[in-house]
Amino acid sequence: MSFVESDERRALRAAVADLGAKYGSSYYVEKARSGQKTRELWEEAGRLGYLGVNVPEQYGGGGGGIGDLAAVAEELAAAGCPLLLMVVSPAICATIIARSGTEDQRARWLPGFADGSVTMAFAITEPDAGSNTHRITTTARRDGDGWVLTGQKTFISGVDEADAVMVVARTHDREGNLRPSLFIVPVDAPGFTRAPIAMEFLSPEKQFTCHLDEVRLPYEALVGDEDGGMLQLFAGLNPERIMASAMGAGIGRLALERATAYARDRQVFRTPIGAHQGLAHPLAAAKIELELARLMTQKAAWLYDQGDDMGAGEAANMAKYATAEAAVHCVDQAIQTHGGNGLTTEYGVGMLAGVVRLLRIAPVSREMILNFVAQHSLGLPKSY
Numbered sequence: 418m419s420f421v422e423s424d425e426r427r428a429l430r431a432a433v434a435d436l437g438a439k440y441g442s443s444y445y446v447e448k449a450r451s452g453q454k455t456r457e458l459w460e461e462a463g464r465l466g467y468l469g470v471n472v473p474e475q476y477g478g479g480g481g482g483i484g485d486l487a488a489v490a491e492e493l494a495a496a497g498c499p500l501l502l503m504v505v506s507p508a509i510c511a512t513i514i515a516r517s518g519t520e521d522q523r524a525r526w527l528p529g530f531a532d533g534s535v536t537m538a539f540a541i542t543e544p545d546a547g548s549n550t551h552r553i554t555t556t557a558r559r560d561g562d563g564w565v566l567t568g569q570k571t572f573i574s575g576v577d578e579a580d581a582v583m584v585v586a587r588t589h590d591r592e593g594n595l596r597p598s599l600f601i602v603p604v605d606a607p608g609f610t611r612a613p614i615a616m617e618f619l620s621p622e623k624q625f626t627c628h629l630d631e632v633r634l635p636y637e638a639l640v641g642d643e644d645g646g647m648l649q650l651f652a653g654l655n656p657e658r659i660m661a662s663a664m665g666a667g668i669g670r671l672a673l674e675r676a677t678a679y680a681r682d683r684q685v686f687r688t689p690i691g692a693h694q695g696l697a698h699p700l701a702a703a704k705i706e707l708e709l710a711r712l713m714t715q716k717a718a719w720l721y722d723q724g725d726d727m728g729a730g731e732a733a734n735m736a737k738y739a740t741a742e743a744a745v746h747c748v749d750q751a752i753q754t755h756g757g758n759g760l761t762t763e764y765g766v767g768m769l770a771g772v773v774r775l776l777r778i779a780p781v782s783r784e785m786i787l788n789f790v791a792q793h794s795l796g797l798p799k800s801y
Contacts, residue, residue, distance in 0.1 A: 442497025463533015
């Protein structure tokens with residue numbers, strides 16, 4: 418692992434930054450406030466190959482890794498366009514299908530992931546399960562030559578923009594034990610319904626509760642084979658954490674950029690307010706925290722792309738924790754630097770608070786990460 422990104426990665430970042438600047442935060446905010454979608458940006462990013470940088474070349478992708486896709490997500494977020502569906506569709510779903518799907522599933526779905534013409538949501542969270550995936554009650558039972566799915570999912574992102582949803586359900590193994598399996602459910606499948614969840618934070622991408630009422634699927638809807646559900650699941654959850662970290666880093670960069678620009682220009686006591694250590698030092702501390710978090714995110718992506726799932730799991734959790742904390746600090750200090758202007762629409766920093774606060778909760782809470790590190794990194798007894 419190098420602490421300096423390759424020329425190709427830096428070129429990718431520069432190109433994506435140019436695309437993000439073409440749209441910018443004003444475009445993103447207007448879409449969110451008007452209830453519209455960022456289709457123009459998504460489609461252009463797909464045409465340019467940025468959404469498929471991690472898809473194997475034989476399926477029309479760039480043949481890169483999750484580190485490349487994370488760079489795309491970070492640069493778009495830094496330009497004011499944090500696309501939540503990038504965490505879900507090309508990162509979780511495309512990765513799982515590329516690693517664990519059947520050849521027919523790869524041929525069916527990966528070219529669409531590569532050019533952005535296919536969007537897939539991911540459904541694991543349930544109302545009564547929360548962070549405890551062992552309490553998932555959505556079930557899939559064999560019925561003839563297919564499956565029947567029944568259950569409920571909540572806080573599922575972007576279902577209204579998706580062609581299908583990858584659903585985590587429980588099936589019985591040969592010994593009768595319940596184990597997780599993954600199924601691709603078309604959004605127009607009979608028995609599949611969705612209801613929007615009203616949210617307080619600003620985003621064009623909405624959250625939904627999904628109901629599966631005796632949804633009948635062909636056998637081929639099962640991702641991979643019947644015995645690999647747990648491994649397949651974690652093949653997608655590590656990229657999810659890495660992508661969330663990258664998005665948080667981008668938002669943190671955006672907040673610091675706006676804060677430092679304001680601190681250089683704003684004068685109250687004859688000199689720019691950025692000359693006062695009371696403002697300069699907190700911004701500098703936030704910058705340090707953010708860069709440390711970005712390094713851990715790059716380490717996690719590198720480990721994952723090297724095939725070290727165990728090491729990537731630890732690093733991805735640490736990166737997610739560190740980046741969420743750093744992003745919250747960056748945005749909070751940006752608001753404080755702006756004073757009252759930090760809560761106005763004109764300066765565009767107050768609206769970042771809800772998004773970064775969400776990163777402390779999703780896709781995995783800071784408390785569950787601390788549980789993971791305490792148990793698996795430090796060897797302490799399990800606390801839950």
